[in-house]
Amino acid sequence: MFRPVSRAWLVVDIIGAVFGFVVTTPLTFIAGSSWLSAWIGAEPVAVVMYVIVGLILWGAAAISRLSPTLAIGVAWFGAVVQMAAGLPPSAYDAGILVVLFATAAWGTRRILWIGGVSALGGGIIGGLYFAVIWSGELLTDAASTMRAALIGSLMASVFVLAMVMSWGTGLLWRVVLNGRETQVARAQAELLAAEEQERVRIARDMHDIVAHSLAVVIAQADGARYAAAVKPEMATEALSTIAQTARGALSDVRLLLTQLRHRQGDGPQPTLADLETLFAQVRQAGVEPRITVDPMPPGEPPGAIQLAVYRILQEALTNAIRHGDGAVDVRLAWLPDRVDVVVANAFEKETAPLGGGHGVIGMRERAQLVGGSLQAGQEGERFVVRASLPIGGAA
Incomplete structure (x- = not known):
């Protein structure tokens, strides 16, 4: 029944309705004094009826934004009182136009169509009512009756046109408001999507950087613990590898933080020239690519x-370090239109990757970001990662 309306708009509506009442009431007295003499015959009663109808109609206009449903009901009540009192259409009926605008602009779908029917039906009723008043005062013969019918039809057309235009203007404003809401909702959805993409990118980059380095560190630490009692020099070498890997991971994390503070792409990114360093880390972890x-x-x-x-090779080799059992085969085929990447390794059944962890998801996202595809899963006794990336694909 009532819409949430700010106090400022409610005050504006009330002030506007009071202004409309103050302006249209004198015009109503001037235009309708002769009609009142014929129908009511008492000037004080005329003043009271004009004021009452004017208050009802402009009161409906005052609450039309707050409650279009209540406003259209009050406006119809005012129109019925006006016709029952024999008052002619006059300036105070402008309040009805305000109500019709409100039903189309802010009413529910049902009130929207009720307002449209009221605009059409009310205009026709107003024209017929005007014809009845005209015929009751001026009809003396058939010619005057025909003239009254024509005038009534003309007035009905004018009333319908005015009311439908007011309702149509409100409908246009409703479309504008809906368009604004749609734009706001689209902007919010795009913002949420951008935030989600950024979270996914951060998670993917953190996994690629941290998981690989930690896998190398863990493998070296396990090897150093067993080698310390037999070959201390191997333990020293393993500790050196751990320190080197940790420093590299720290550098990568700092680079990632720099990108987060600015934008993606700032600073150097790994290239094919860095693959040899990656393969060396894998060898130091005990897996021969x-x-x-x-x-x-x-x-x-x-x-x-x-x-x-x-990044795909980094994650696939990290999985080979964590779950592999022996060597890992890496094949790269640089074709004219694409590059095919295949990484296959035997795995320990009790630690076999399931193919749906964060690492596989990250690799698949990496491939999709450049317009390619990636599949990962068990093939016989091996876990195989296959990727096909179009050269010159979407960035």
Whole structure:
């Protein structure tokens, strides 16, 4: 029944309704004094009836934004009182136009159509009512009757046009408001989507950087613990590798934090030239990568493709360190239109990856970001990661 309306708008509506009443009431007295003499015959009663109808109609206009449902009911009540008192259509009926605008602009869907029917039906009723008043005062013969009917039809057309235009203006304003709400909702949805993409990117980058480094550190620490009693020099070498890997991970985390404070892409990103360092870390962790590159890259691949290849290999080799059992085969095929990446390794059944963890999800997202695809899963006794990345795909 009542809409949430700010106090400021409610005050504006009330002041506007009071202003409308003050302006239209004198005009009503001037235009309708002769009609009142014929129908009521008492000037004090005329003043009271005009004031009452004017208060009802402009009161409906005052609450039309707050409650279009109540306003249309009050407006119809005022119109019935006006016709029952024999008052002619006059300036105070402008309050009805305000109410019709409100039903279309702020009413529910049902009130919207009730307002449209009221605009059409009320205009027709007003024209017929005007014809009845005209015929009751001026009809003397058939010619005057025909003239009254024509005038009544003309007035009905005028009333319908005015009311439908007022209702249509409100409907247009309703469309404008809905368009604004749609734009706001779209902007909020885009903001939420951007935030979600940023969270996913942060999670993916943190996983790629931290998981690989920690896997190398854990493997070296386990090896150093067993080697300390037999070959202390190997333990020292393992500790050196741990320190080097930790420093690299710290540098990568600092780079990631720099990107988060500014924008993605600031600072250097891993390229194909960094793959040898990655393979060396894997070897130090106790896993021997058997690398095959055929054919070789035809030129300098795009930076996004190089980053995707590096991150996919980094995560696949990290899984081989954590779950693998022996060597890992890495095959790169740089074709004219795409690069195919295959990483396969035997795995320990009790620690086998399921193919749906954060690492696999991250690799799949890396491939999709450049317009490619990635599949990962068990094939016989091996866990295989297959990726196909289009060269020059979407960045």
